[in-house]
Amino acid sequence: MNKKYDAIIIGAGVIGCPIAYELCKMGYKTLNVDKNPDAGEGSTAGSCAIVRAHYSTADGVAMAYEGFKYWLDWENYLDHVKDEKGLAKYMNTGSLLLKSEGHDWKKVKKNYDEVGVKYEEWDNEKIKQMIPPIDLHKFWPVTRPEDPKFYDEPTEMLEGGIFCPEGGYMNDPALSAHNIMRATEAKGGQFIFNAEVVSIRSENGRVVGITLKDGTQIDSPIVVNVGGPHSFKVNKMAEGVWEGCNIKTKALRHEVMYCPSPDDYDYLNKGYHMSDGDIACYSRPEVGNTFLIGSEDPKCDPQEWVDPDEFYAGKGGPGRDNQLTEAQWKAQCYRWAKRIPTLPVPNQPKGVVDLYDCSDDWIPIYDKSDLNGFYMAVGTSGNQYKNAPVVGRMMAELINACERQGLEHDKTPFQFKYQYTGRVMNVGFFSRKRAINKNSSFSVNG
Amino acid sequence: MKIFVCIKSVPDTAATIKLSGESSFEDSDCKFVINPYDEYGIEEAVTLVEKNGGEVVVITAGRASADGALRSAMAIGANRAIHVKTEEQFLDSSFTAKVLKAAIERDGMPDIIFTGKNSVDTEGFQTPYRLAAELGFPVVNEISKLKINGDKAVAEREIGGGDREVLEISLPAVIGVTKGLNEPRYPKFPDIMKAKKKPVNLITISDLGIDELFSKSRLVKLESAPERSGAKMIQGSVEAQVKELIRILKEDEKVL
């Protein structure tokens, strides 16, 4: 006899865990299946876990702001569960968005006003006062160090920035997923690891279960794809699902660099998360007084779409494995060094490489599918860590509305009410059937 | 004070190296860095010159791509560079020593020559000794503490078991250095920019009157290290486990 569950969640990353958690709280008997050895060991482990509110759509801003409230209230959210590994911690640094041509910051500001996000406008003088080592020259347009124009002397200045006091990062993203797993278990949810799903079984247009690599079959009328960068592979396993998506997902390689902070600047304790479209980089503090420097994917940078299995197996040379490339090391560190001219840039590169599960318009797909009982929370496009607990709640309510209340979500999209901000979200915004959202920044900024 | 630092551009030890053919690898895919031990030499040289005046010259025998390592060294603070261009990544250390000696002599005799204790790609551990022999200089290696007193140096090295050997040598000398000597500084962007404009004297082997074919050893074959297999759990009672372990060590691994 196959084991049977009310819902199977494929993936135990920071998105998969909260979906299970919320379903459990609604009385579902859930099972998370993950081919990694523990929760959060997929792309979540490589995440910068930055929590910031600026998005190019009001819905994006609202969701991030709602997510922020969950991180603030982390122990409560977990219902005070004990985790033998300890609890991840939210570090509120505040978040500075520099006004630049690389970001549609006017739109962001309008969105802040609409949603009610607290913010201050900082002029250059104020920024300089708060971040002494910063150089506020305008370096736009973004170029690569191989391009002689990269070294042109800047002449103009930026025009200040928008500072949100509410923003920061979670100090250990993998641990945060692990915390949610423990909270889920406390509500009766189960997890199995080192278990790879190789097929998704269906009968008469309805999902009936999964099959693991070792042949084990597990049954459930509900299966949720939260496979992270593997999401397109999982969608292809389920009958008609991939074909039924107008928006597709694929895996994009992303490098994050570590540079020590200048000696006379305590970035760890006094620094902010910064988003800098002028040089297409973002940064946040990390232990050891380190700048963690990510890229906002400027047009001049090559995009490397990779096979997630090959990538995680570490095969096939740079571009397909988890090692920093010299060219990108220079690009990101040198760009950031324009902003922080005293930034030390080590000769021996250090950093993280992981994969974004990117959708065609860099906006996630939180939706049902063309196969009854099969759902997906995919296409997180490098920017959904911060939303994970909200997504968990939203997906659980969506699933419940479709499965137990007969909602036809494709026709009358589910309306999700945010617990903290009270705003109502049209979940149809995240539909797999949507046309490409032209309002998106088409970058990690979402 | 004139100080030479001999450096080598080596594949990053974290890089995945893809072999191609019998004895080469695909280096276009592979990240190269300064041999990490050489960085201690660069830092030491730069600090000494900052204190006492003089100049730091970095020198390498290597392929065109070794320019990156020279620029990195100059970003740390070396004043100029000499690049003896070779076709091969893998050089015989007696050949390297001859090349370095000739280039150093041509440039003018130094007070100190630093090298890393060894290079992390071939792990030969020979170049410092051979270079010193070529020059008729004293040599010490694996130095983690150093003091210069006029024309003498007091150098310390760990010799195992927590013991240290303290050596006094007369200068000029070849000093191989290792971790613990100092904390190599990280260049800042303006340093990196300056390093781009610092002079690199590019010379060929034949400029030095050395026969390119002179080599005492030759690389015949490169093989990937066997992939490490996962840990094996031995089950059963303590007694059974010990028995099984001894059997494995004797019969499978043949180490007992």
Ligand SMILES: Cc1cc2nc3c(=O)[nH]c(=O)nc-3n(C[C@H](O)[C@H](O)[C@H](O)COP(=O)(O)OP(=O)(O)OC[C@H]3O[C@@H](n4cnc5c(N)ncnc54)[C@H](O)[C@@H]3O)c2cc1C
């Ligand atoms: C480098 C980097 C930096 C980022 N920075 C930020 C940031 O600062 N702020 C932010 O908000 N977001 C950020 N993100 C995005 C965010 O981290 C991700 O959106 C989020 O972690 C995705 O979580 P997930 O659970 O969907 O995916 P994962 O954590 O990848 O989990 C998916 C899991 O599914 C499992 N799986 C896949 N296929 C199968 C199968 N067939 N069988 C069994 N198991 C399977 C995998 O093993 C994996 O554990 C970043 C992402 C990256 C890569």
